[in-house]
Amino acid sequence: xxxxxxxxxxxxxxxxxxxxxxxxxxxxxxxxxxxxxxxxxxxxxxxxxxxxxxxxxxxxxxxxxxxxxxxxxxxxxxxxxxxxxxxxxxxxxxxxxxxxxxxxxxxxxxxxxxxxxxxxxxxxxxxxxxxxxxxxxxxxxxxxxxxxxxxxxxxxxxxxxxxxxxxxxxxxxxxxxxxxxxxxxxxxxxxxxxxxxxxxxxxxxxxxxxxxxxxxxxxxxxxxxxxxxxxxxxxxxxxxxxxxxxxxxxxxxxxxxxxxxxxxxxxxxxxxxxxxxxxxxxxxxxxxxxxxxxxxxxxxxxxxxxxxxxxxxxxxxxxxxxxxxxxxxxxxxxxxxxxxxxxxxxxxxxxxxxxxxxxxxxxxxxxxxxxxxxxxxxxxxxxxxxxxxxxxxxxxxxxxxxxxxxxxxxxxxxxxxxxxx
Numbered sequence: 001x002x003x004x005x006x007x008x009x010x011x012x013x014x015x016x017x018x019x020x021x022x023x024x025x026x027x028x029x030x031x032x033x034x035x036x037x038x039x040x041x042x043x044x045x046x047x048x049x050x051x052x053x054x055x056x057x058x059x060x061x062x063x064x065x066x067x068x069x070x071x072x073x074x075x076x077x078x079x080x081x082x083x084x085x086x087x088x089x090x091x092x093x094x095x096x097x098x099x100x101x102x103x104x105x106x107x108x109x110x111x112x113x114x115x116x117x118x119x120x121x122x123x124x125x126x127x128x129x130x131x132x133x134x135x136x137x138x139x140x141x142x143x144x145x146x147x148x149x150x151x152x153x154x155x156x157x158x159x160x161x162x163x164x165x166x167x168x169x170x171x172x173x174x175x176x177x178x179x180x181x182x183x184x185x186x187x188x189x190x191x192x193x194x195x196x197x198x199x200x201x202x203x204x205x206x207x208x209x210x211x212x213x214x215x216x217x218x219x220x221x222x223x224x225x226x227x228x229x230x231x232x233x234x235x236x237x238x239x240x241x242x243x244x245x246x247x248x249x250x251x252x253x254x255x256x257x258x259x260x261x262x263x264x265x266x267x268x269x270x271x272x273x274x275x276x277x278x279x280x281x282x283x284x285x286x287x288x289x290x291x292x293x294x295x296x297x298x299x300x301x302x303x304x305x306x307x308x309x310x311x312x313x314x315x316x317x318x319x320x321x322x323x324x325x326x327x328x329x330x331x332x333x334x335x336x337x338x339x340x341x342x343x344x345x346x347x348x349x350x351x352x353x354x355x356x357x358x359x360x361x362x363x364x365x366x367x368x369x370x371x372x373x374x375x376x377x378x379x380x381x382x383x384x385x386x387x388x389x390x391x392x393x394x395x396x397x398x399x400x401x402x403x404x405x406x407x408x409x410x411x412x413x414x415x416x417x418x419x420x421x
Contacts, residue, residue, distance in 0.1 A: 092175030157205040164221040165253040165273035167301035167314035177417040191235035194375035200237035227251035246280035271299035290322035308341035353380040
């Protein structure tokens with residue numbers, strides 16, 4: 001049995017819940033209204049058999065979520081009585097039209113319409129953050145975190161979160177409105193979009209931001225918890241409201257960043273991740289010829305804004321260790337995106353993605369199937385324009401050329417996105 005307790009205590013020096021990383025460019029520019037920033041993306045939902053996490057035979061969080069929901073209800077009742085409490089609520093919606101050559105509809109083009117609901121509650125030093133994704137094909141609790149701020153700007157979270165070793169996803173999250181372009185780099189794709197790097201971890205997340213020098217800051221983030229399981233042709237992260245296949249082993253990720261301005265938009269840093277993945281599918285075992293794939297990821301990134309320009313770049317080195325040393329492999333992947341603001345609230349952008357040795361990797365080949373879609377891109381060039389034509393609404397056009405493991409393709413995408421309220 002769990003009890004819903006009305007929050008009490010002296011007024012804290014901190015207000016609304018802060019995002020885990022600096023908010024995106026569209027949330028930070030002086031010409032645009034600041035919005036509450038989430039942290040994750042859309043997924044195809046699969047029906048899964050019951051299994052465990054960390055080797056446990058029964059991993060379910062329904063009871064915890066029910067208790068948390070009751071606690072949230074009690075906290076909301078207290079907001080009227082405590083002016084030092086705060087709450088945030090945002091809904092990001094998007095609709096997209098897509099045309100591609102030499103392929104069927106891409107995974108990250110699905111669905112054609114979606115909504116991403118983000119909420120946060122701050123009560124004294126306690127934090128609650130969640131993100132719920134809704135589409136015609138899926139209802140999924142993407143993130144749910146409960147945290148405690150020990151000292152200003154230092155928070156320990158428990159729950160399901162985005163791994164800290166991603167340059168793109170910790171900044172842009174799931175809401176399409178938050179990113180200038182329509183697509184995300186292939187190396188940064190979510191697990192159920194045939195992403196090859198784990199993005200959702202369930203466990204503990206530590207975040208801290210401390211001032212350095214006159215205006216700058218150092219940001220440190222680290223996560224430890226249960227990694228996705230390698231099942232079939234996809235990574236299966238722990239589902240907070242469903243059952244979980246496979247064995248979920250250890251994941252450790254980290255991010256060390258320098259911010260030239262404490263509350264500014266620019267940052268640069270180093271990324272790290274280590275994920276132990278167990279193979280739970282006979283076909284995957286036959287293709288990989290190993291019962292496990294242990295990923296070690298080393299990266300560096302820069303996200304720098306000098307009005308009216310913005311540069312976003314990242315490069316990853318991925319080492320894949322099998323159960324036999326002779327079968328170990330590695331590859332590299334990176335991208336560079338340049339954006340420029342124009343008059344009348346237009347922004348033009350271009351992105352180049354490239355890789356090395358991905359086409360030789362057995363691990364990467366696991367995520368490519370024979371349905372004609374482009375699950376894996378070795379190289380990509382994209383150009384586009386975004387128009388923020390009214391308050392919290394935007395239209396975006398993007399064209400791209402993609403080289404995959406087996407074919408070339410051209411794409412045209414048009415998207416409407418918005419933030420509510």
